[in-house]
Amino acid sequence: MPGIAVIGAQWGDEAKGKVVHFLARDADMCVRFNGGPNAGHTVEDDHGTARLHLVPAGALHPGCRGVLAHGVALDPWVLEQELAELAAQRRPEPDLLLSERAHLILPHHRLIEEQEGTAGRLGTTRRGVGPAYEDRAARRGLRLADLADPDLVREHLHEAARRVGGFTPDPIASELIRFQNRFADRIGDARSTIEQALAAGKTVIFEGAQGTLLDLDFGTYPYVTSSSTTVHGVSWGAGIHTDRVERVIGVAKAYTTRVGEGPFPTEDRGPAGERLRQGGAEFGATTGRPRRCGWLDLVALRYAHRINRFTELALTKLDVLSGLPEVRVCVAYRIDGARTDRFPASIRELARAEPVYEALPGWRGDVRKARSLADLPAAARHYVAFVADAVGVPVTLIGVGPHEVDTLNVGR
């Protein structure tokens, strides 16, 4: 019953989509369990570049079923648009199952995000994800199961229009009923279906969105997303016990990035950060915003490991570091004069954390051509080994370029 969780170990954008797509060649099912269209998972393969917000990356492989579990905030308009874009790339239609318990993101959720000012204050992706999860917790959300009842849908939208204003309910209700008619045979009990697949010995990938440091509880609150982004999200958002998850793959970039506001101890606002941004094309997949860039933060990575208990690490975008005379890594923080390995819960304290750096030798040459560990320059191999040793987790996958073939499987 191999359940494999692929979890962001940083602030999102770790190239999880690419890792999931790579692993899913041998998988039967790929499950999104958290977040919504705030995610932007990029897959580059022979069909072109797919930017996925809701469709699980593994489901681009025929034979791998894509599941949107109940923890996903589902925007039906985004889903339909995404399926149209995949069809335009002449990809086979993904075989999807949508949880009947998943909550819908409705057009007024985006309005609320702007009105409340959270979009600006937190630097959110403006996809209405936070307000949809707020409605869920406030017990006034609309779920996929509700779409089978057109009267309920209309009533729900009229009530929301009275409360929020700024939109006309009936056309939205009609769109939702059309969506229901199109997807009725793909809406069902996702949890049981996943459980059955695992019991039958199938390989199921749980594709995390965002990253551990954006988790609602474990992240840099309040500069976080509104869902459970760690391995614990598998039980939170898919209803599957984490004892079903055999491999927990933490995905980390060989450096660090963050979009939106919030503390980021190793951020480099100078030329080094700019070099990483240009070299890594660090602009948001969902919003196009330039990402904040800095060196690898081992304090944060060890914290992510303590929460997720990674069995492996996938270290991505190693190629971006090529050509630097030296590569810095943060090995500890200094907070109020004291050296520490603690990742503080208080963002004020985290904002005072000064990184303690170690400089490792850089390397030259185009590592994108590497197809095995032995093809990498010695200093690049040393960097990978240093990270594995510092976190105490083997690095089993290394990303050396954007295309799916640019992934080194260095074994478990």
Ligand code: IMP
């Ligand atoms: P929201 O998820 O749109 O509410 O945004 C909350 C915070 O999470 C903001 O800082 C976003 O930039 C960040 N965020 C949300 N999704 C992603 C992602 O997929 N990658 C990186 N950051 C994200």
